[in-house]
Structure formats: C-alpha cells, structure tokens
Amino acid sequence: MTDTAALPPGPAPQAVRRPRKPHPPAAPAKRVQFDRxxxxxxxxxxxxxxxxxxxxxxxxxxxNSSFYLEDPFGFGASFVGIDNYREALSSREYRTIAAFTxxxxxxxxxxxxGIGLLLAVKADKVIRGASAYKTALIAVYAIAPPVTGxxxxxxxxxxxxxxxxxxxxxxxxLRVGIDYDDTALALVTVAVWKQIPYNFIxxxxxxxxxxxxxxxxxxxDARSGWRRFRxxxxxxxxxxxxxxxxxxxxxxxxxxxxxxxxxxxxxPANNPMTLVYKVYLDGFKxxxxxxxxxxxxxxxxxxxxxxxxQFRLIERRVHYG
Amino acid sequence: MQKIxxxxxxxxxxxxxxxxxxxxxxxxxxxxxxxxxxxxxxxxAPGSEGVATYHKVLTQRGGFTGEVTxxxxxxxxxxxxxxxxxxxxVLSMMAAYALVYFRFRLATPIFWAIFTTLLLPLExxxxxxxxxxxxxxxxxxxxxxxxxLLASATGxxxxxxxxxxxxxxxxxxxRIDGAGPVxxxxxxxxxxxxxxxxxxxxIMFVYGWNQYxxxxxxxxxxGFFTLMRGIKTILQVWVGSQIPDYNEAFALAVLAMxxxxxxxxxxxxxxxxxxxxxxx
Numbered sequence: 001m002t003d004t005a006a007l008p009p010g011p012a013p014q015a016v017r018r019p020r021k022p023h024p025p026a027a028p029a030k031r032v033q034f035d036r037x038x039x040x041x042x043x044x045x046x047x048x049x050x051x052x053x054x055x056x057x058x059x060x061x062x063x064n065s066s067f068y069l070e071d072p073f074g075f076g077a078s079f080v081g082i083d084n085y086r087e088a089l090s091s092r093e094y095r096t097i098a099a100f101t102x103x104x105x106x107x108x109x110x111x112x113x114g115i116g117l118l119l120a121v122k123a124d125k126v127i128r129g130a131s132a133y134k135t136a137l138i139a140v141y142a143i144a145p146p147v148t149g150x151x152x153x154x155x156x157x158x159x160x161x162x163x164x165x166x167x168x169x170x171x172x173x174l175r176v177g178i179d180y181d182d183t184a185l186a187l188v189t190v191a192v193w194k195q196i197p198y199n200f201i202x203x204x205x206x207x208x209x210x211x212x213x214x215x216x217x218x219x220x221d222a223r224s225g226w227r228r229f230r231x232x233x234x235x236x237x238x239x240x241x242x243x244x245x246x247x248x249x250x251x252x253x254x255x256x257x258x259x260x261x262x263x264x265x266x267x268p269a270n271n272p273m274t275l276v277y278k279v280y281l282d283g284f285k286x287x288x289x290x291x292x293x294x295x296x297x298x299x300x301x302x303x304x305x306x307x308x309x310q311f312r313l314i315e316r317r318v319h320y321g
Numbered sequence: 322m323q324k325i326x327x328x329x330x331x332x333x334x335x336x337x338x339x340x341x342x343x344x345x346x347x348x349x350x351x352x353x354x355x356x357x358x359x360x361x362x363x364x365x366a367p368g369s370e371g372v373a374t375y376h377k378v379l380t381q382r383g384g385f386t387g388e389v390t391x392x393x394x395x396x397x398x399x400x401x402x403x404x405x406x407x408x409x410x411v412l413s414m415m416a417a418y419a420l421v422y423f424r425f426r427l428a429t430p431i432f433w434a435i436f437t438t439l440l441l442p443l444e445x446x447x448x449x450x451x452x453x454x455x456x457x458x459x460x461x462x463x464x465x466x467x468x469x470l471l472a473s474a475t476g477x478x479x480x481x482x483x484x485x486x487x488x489x490x491x492x493x494x495x496r497i498d499g500a501g502p503v504x505x506x507x508x509x510x511x512x513x514x515x516x517x518x519x520x521x522x523x524i525m526f527v528y529g530w531n532q533y534x535x536x537x538x539x540x541x542x543x544g545f546f547t548l549m550r551g552i553k554t555i556l557q558v559w560v561g562s563q564i565p566d567y568n569e570a571f572a573l574a575v576l577a578m579x580x581x582x583x584x585x586x587x588x589x590x591x592x593x594x595x596x597x598x599x600x601x
Contacts, residue, residue, distance in 0.1 A: 030421060030422060030485070030489055030492070031489045032489050032492050032493055032496070033422055033423055033424040034422055034423050034424070034502045035423075035424050036423065036425075036502060037425065039419075039423065039502050039503070040419040040420075040422075040423035040425045040428070041419070041425075043415040043416065043418050043419035043423075043506075044415065044416045044419035044420065044431060046411075046412050046415060046416070047412045047413065047415065047416035047435060047471075047477065048416075048431065048434070048435070050412065050468060050469075050471050050472045051434065051435055051438055051472050051474075053453070053457075053472075054450065054453070054468065054469035054471075054472035055437075055438045055441075055446075055472040055473075056434075057449075057453055058446045058449035058450040058452070058453050059441065059446050059449070061449035061452065061453065062445075062446050062448065062449040065449065115336070118332065118336075119332070119333065119336045122329045122332050122333050122336075123333060125329055126329055126330060126333065129330070129333075133333045133337055134589075135586060135589065136337035136340060136341050137333075137336060137337055137340060138585065138586075138589065138593075139340070139341065139344070139582060139585070139586060140340045140341075140344065141527075141585060142527055142531075142578065142581035142582040142584070142585040142586075143344070143531075143578045143581070143582065144530070144531035144533065144549055144577060144578065144581070145531070145533060146533045146549050146552050146553070146577075147549075147552065147574050147577050147578045150552055150556070150570060150574050151343050151344070151347050151574060152343075153556075154347070154350075154363065154567070154570075154571070155343060155363070159359065160358055160359065160362045160363060160567065161362070161363075162362060162363060165362075193339070193340065193343070196336075196340060197340065201593055201596060201597065202596075202597055205593065205597040250442070254442050254444045254445075257444060257533070257534055258533035258534065258549070261533075261534075261553070262552065262553065262556065265556055265557070276444050276445070279444075279445070279447070279448070280447060280534075283447070283448035284448070284451075284538070289448060292448050293448060293449065296445050296446060296447075296448065296449075299445045300440075300441050300445045300446070303440065303441055303442065303445060304440045304441065307439060307440045308440075
C-alpha cells in the first residue's frame with residue numbers, strides 16, 4: 001500500500017506491460033538512507049503541524065458536533081446522539097437534494113468524460129493544426145469555477161443571454177433562476193463546460209503514450225476505425241478512464257460549489273442545489289451547526305469511500321519499481 | 322498512416338469553439354457599455370469602452386464599505402496564488418525529503434497521517450474549519466487565507482514520487498564527500514528538482530488563485546477580498562438595479578481569469594507534464 005501515492009496515474013506504464021523490478025511493499029524508499037534521530041523531524045514538522053491544526057482538529061470537531069444540538073443563541077449545546085443524522089436522512093428536503101446531487105453527478109461526469117474523450121481521440125488523430133486545437137481545448141482549465149459560473153449566468157440571462165433566444169427558437173421559455181429544471185440545465189451545462197479540458201488533457205496524454213508499434217499493429221488488424229477504437233484504444237485507456245471517473249465525481253460533488261453559489265445567488269428557494277451547498281447553507285445561513293456537521297460527516301464517508309476505491313484501482317495497475 | 326477525414330476537423334473546431342467562444346465573448350462584452358449590452362445582448366467583437374471600464378474596475382472603490390478596488394483584489398489574489406504555491410512547495414518538499422531519505426521510527430504512521438488528508442476535501446469540513454480559524458484569531462489575515470489550504474498532501478506525494486526516482490548513487494557519492502542531510506538537500510536535491518518545482522508551482526498557483534469558498538468565509542474585511550470574492554459582491558450589488566453593470570462584471574471576470582490562463586498557456590508543456598506525469 002505504501003506505493004500507491006501518485007495521484008494521477010501515469011498512463012504509460014499500465015498500457016504496456018513491461019517487466020518490473022520486484023519491490024516488496026514494506027521496503028524503505030531508498031537503499032541508502034540517513035540515520036539521524038532528529039533531522040527528519042525538523043523536515044517533516046511544518047507539514048505535520050499544518051495537517052494537525054487545519055485538518056485533524058476541524059475533522060474531529062465536525063464528528064463531535066454532529067452529535068450535539070447547538071443552541072442558536074450560543075448558550076451551549078446538548079448531546080442528542082444520532083438525532084442529527086436521523087433528522088437529515090429522514091427529511092424530504094435532504095432526500096430531494098441527494099437525488100438531485102446523484103443525477104447531477106451522473107450527468108456532469110458522463111457528459112464531461114464523453115466529450116473529453118471524443119475530442120482527445122480526434123486531436124490525437126489530426127496532424128495539421130494539432131497544437132492549435134490543443135491550446136484552445138486546454139485553456140478553459142485555468143478558469144475558476146466562479147468565473148465560469150458568472151459567464152454561464154450571462155449566457156443564460158433572461159435579458160441578455162443568447163441561450164434564451166436559442167431556446168425560444170425551439171419554443172421553450174428558458175427561465176434560469178426561476179424554473180427548477182431550467183436552472184438545473186444551466187448548472188449542468190456550465191459544470192460540464194468547465195471540466196472538459198481536464199478530461200481532454202488526461203485522455204490525450206493516455207492516447208499519446210500508446211506506442212507506435214501497437215498503433216501500427218492495430219491498423220493492420222482492424223480496418224474499421226470504430227472497431228479499432230473499441231477493441232484496442234478503449235481497453236488501453238481504461239485505467240485513465242477509471243481514474244478520471246473518480247476525479248469527475250469528486251469534481252461534480254465539491255468543485256461545483258462556486259458555480260452553484262454564483263448562479264443561484266443566495267436564492268436557493270426553488271432552485272436545485274447539491275449536498276455540499278446544503279451543508280454550507282445550513283451551517284452558515286441557517287446556523288444549524290449540529291445538522292450541518294452531521295451532513296458533513298455523511299459526505300466525508302461518501303468521499304472517503306470514493307477515494308479508497310480510487311487508490312485500490314491505482315494500486316492494482318501501477319507498481320513503481 | 323491513418324486517413325484524416327474532414328469530419329475530425331469539424332468536431333475539433335466545434336469543440337474548440339464551444340470552449341473558447343464564451344471566453345472571447347466575455348472579453349469582447351467587457352469593452353462595451355452596460356447600456357449597449359442591455360440592448361443588444363453579448364458581443365463577439367470588441368467595442369470602444371474598454372479602457373474606461375477597466376480603469377473604473379481597477380481603481381474605483383466599491384463594495385459595501387467602499388474601500389476595496391479591483392487593483393487591491395488583484396493583489397490579494399496574487400498573494401494567495403503565489404503564497405499558496407510557494408508554501409506548498411516548501412512544506413511538501415521538506416516532508417517528502419524526510420519520508421524518503423531518512424530511516425526513523427514513526428515514518429510509516431506519519432506517512433499515513435499525511436496521506437489521509439487526501440481523503441477529505443476542505444468543503445466537507447468547512448464549518449468546523451471556520452470555527453477553528455476563529456478560535457485562533459486568524460480570520461481576515463493572509464495566514465488564515467493561505468496556511469489552512471496547505472493541509473493537503475498532493476504536493477508531498479508528487480515530490481515523494483520524484484525523490485524515489487532519484488538514483489541512490491547520488492546520496493552515496495554525497496556521503497563519501499562528507500555531505501550531511503541539510504547539505505545534500507540544498508546542494509543536490511533542490512537543484513535537481515527544478516523542473517518538478519516549476520510544474521508544481523504552475524498547478525498550485527492556478528489552484529490557489531482560483532480558490533472561492535475558503536476566501537469567502539475567511540474574509541469579511543474587504544481589504545482582504547480576492548477577485549473571486551469580488552465576483553460574488555458585484556453580483557449581489559446589482560440585484561434590483563435598473564441596468565446591471567454587465568460590462569464591469571465581465572471586466573472583473575476577465576481580470577480574474579487572465580493570469581491563470583496566461584500561466585497555463587505560456588507554460589503549457591510543463592503544466593501538462595506536471596499534471597499527468599507523476600511516476601518517473
């Protein structure tokens with residue numbers, strides 16, 4: 001398990017099975033190491049302190065306060081056991097939001113991965129203009145979610161937005177911010193738009209690490225482009241795709257917070273939102289610290305499970321020599 | 322090799338257009354007046370009001386207390402981006418060095434303690450993090466803005482991976498020459514990691530610059546607002562106004578996206594390498 005650390009998988013090694021040096025998991029990182037009692041502590045201490053104060057302390061506090069009901073006026077808190085959890089999980093509002101979050105995740109992940117893959121496959125094929133396409137397709141990665149939210153909001157705006165006119169052509173009256181489904185559509189569109197470049201970068205580098213010999217052999221074996229893609233390219237890309245799947249789910253759960261916050265602008269009344277947004281609303285706007293913490297812990301469990309799945313996947317494929 | 326069909330180019334052009342045109346339109350619209358945008362919608366061609374709008378956004382004191390300018394927010398975003406990237410590189414290089422190059426007890430538990438931070442993003446512990454910051458009196462400080470974001474191990478793992486790929490012979494040679502651990506780190510390992518440091522700097526700068534939720538909670542004093550926070554403010558202000566300041570919002574958006582965009586495009590190759598390659 002100690003060797004699963006690299007976050008993004010290097011696409012190359014798993015595509016070609018090359019012989020690896022045997023490497024027992026418990027072996028030290030280096031054959032030769034310094035043997036000093038104090039020096040390593042000096043080096044690791046800053047990171048440890050930051051992690052302890054800003055990660056473990058708040059995390060423990062989240063778990064702790066999820067079992068308490070805080071007085072809204074700040075007069076202490078009373079222990080309520082798992083009531084906060086029970087309340088959250090049995091509330092209809094929470095379930096609606098959970099259902100929306102699941103659907104939102106599925107849509108964003110599916111579309112962003114699909115479009116990213118399509119563009120990567122095409123960009124891998126062309127020679128002329130390849131770097132221009134690449135630059136154009138990568139640029140949006142650098143733009144922050146709130147900025148994409150702002151741009152998206154303008155495009156869906158009821159007065160100036162071009163999408164309003166586009167929808168009108170099909171006889172649909174687009175009312176983002178007022179109509180639940182329309183807002184959901186806008187959120188998905190912006191979230192997908194923002195994530196395409198990331199998936200594109202990883203798929204393209206996965207494709208380009210397929211050795212020329214394999215490509216040429218494939219060209220001889222399968223004449224049809226679709227078959228070549230299905231039987232050779234896709235299996236070789238599978239590890240990259242699995243990695244991206246987890247990253248995209250995490251993205252649509254958490255990183256879309258800013259997009260939602262900018263686009264629904266503190267008017268959550270009849271608008272869709274994700275579970276993370278609800279944690280924020282209940283905690284900071286509703287002052288329901290216990291309930292918000294319980295929701296945090298539920299989310300923590302979901303993310304932790306996802307991350308463990310991700311690391312197991314990486315571990316199964318990549319072993320560093 | 323393969324035949325290239327026009328369809329491939331069509332798909333690519335379409336994809337590139339969908340991604341790029343909204344950005345261009347945001348820029349073009351920021352150079353028109355709010356009234357023009359209000360009447361005609363968004364623009365694809367630049368107008369003539371650009372200089373005035375950007376001058377206004379950068380220098381006009383806005384916000385609720387009327388003391389924060391766009392230039393100030395730009396500076397704060399820069400401090401956050403650079404501070405975060407540098408902090409991340411320093412902390413994680415040192416920690417990775419200890420974990421890879423030293424034999425000491427508790428190395429494994431420490432590794433796991435740091436590793437666990439990858440499990441939970443900041444967003445799920447946002448409320449208690451806020452309370453901790455408030456207890457430490459770190460609200461409305463640059464320390465509070467930057468340091469808590471460093472509590473994630475991504476950088477440590479990049480460097481750990483990199484250090485493990487450095488040949489053992491280097492350390493052996495250095496020891497024969499009588500170099501101690503600090504000497505070896507500064508004179509050999511740091512210069513060797515230059516490319517890696519640059520790649521991580523780019524990724525982390527973009528990450529820090531683009532932070533939204535944390536700065537929003539940490540800063541109530543407008544002197545500490547970043548551009549991302551400014552975007553929220555400008556949208557709150559215009560609710561209910563006659564003609565919203567579309568142009569100013571777009572100008573702010575352009576200011577907020579330009580620096581990371583330039584960094585990523587200029588250092589494209591290095592950035593992609595740093596992002597996708599970690600097992601050298």
